[in-house]
Amino acid sequence: DGGITQSPKYLFRKEGQNVTLSCEQNLNHDAMYWYRQDPGQGLRLIYYSQIVNDFQKGDIAEGYSVSREKKESFPLTVTSAQKNPTAFYLCATTRNRGFTDTQYFGPGTRLTVL
Amino acid sequence: AQKITQTQPGMFVQEKEAVTLDCTYDTSDQSYGLFWYKQPSSGEMIFLIYQGSYDEQNATEGRYSLNFQKARKSANLVISASQLGDSAMYFCAMRDGGSQGNLIFGKGTKLSVKP
Numbered sequence: 001d002g003g004i005t006q007s008p009k010y011l012f013r014k015e016g017q018n019v020t021l022s023c024e025q026n027l028n029h030d031a032m033y034w035y036r037q038d039p040g041q042g043l044r045l046i047y048y049s050q051i052v053n054d055f056q057k058g059d060i061a062e063g064y065s066v067s068r069e070k071k072e073s074f075p076l077t078v079t080s081a082q083k084n085p086t087a088f089y090l091c092a093t094t095r096n097r098g099f100t101d102t103q104y105f106g107p108g109t110r111l112t113v114l
Numbered sequence: 115a116q117k118i119t120q121t122q123p124g125m126f127v128q129e130k131e132a133v134t135l136d137c138t139y140d141t142s143d144q145s146y147g148l149f150w151y152k153q154p155s156s157g158e159m160i161f162l163i164y165q166g167s168y169d170e171q172n173a174t175e176g177r178y179s180l181n182f183q184k185a186r187k188s189a190n191l192v193i194s195a196s197q198l199g200d201s202a203m204y205f206c207a208m209r210d211g212g213s214q215g216n217l218i219f220g221k222g223t224k225l226s227v228k229p
Contacts, residue, residue, distance in 0.1 A: 041221060043217075050215075088157055090159060099147045099209045100166055101215075102161055103149070103217055105159035
């Protein structure tokens, strides 16, 4: 079954803890992305990766880190440096980065800081 | 700078009627793509329809069509024969050469379909 999976669906974090959100895809897409969505808002880009072992900061990378050791996986770590991490996090992929390429999304992870 | 504007925070439509969701964009590139996504309350972003800047015909996908007016830089989504399941947030997005291949999203329109 092809697609993008994100886990967990819900995540609770205590202040000062790092947490890692998982994103896996079996679409054989080259590019992967992480977005943050706050209530009533659009999506803001955190990090993106075009190929394995390479990634770039998006608009709001501070307090986040990523890795891309495998084509299929692009985990996002929310560090304690992120001051307001409570949000909905969406992972996405595209086959490549041409302007015609459709971006497909996973089901999302809802992170709440206690 | 690239920008997407959705001026309707919320819209209501009667079931079985058509509705138009507005989207205007700003780019200096000649080559760009425009996308519409639906986000139901579950949160997942569902791709609906795509329009390329060089496409001469308006895109259509089932009950969805895109009213593309290049000179006015608008890409409005038209949903025909609205259904209760169409109630959701709708996001317009654009990708061009200047955005390094990244999508730029509008703030969205919340559509509510009334029975």
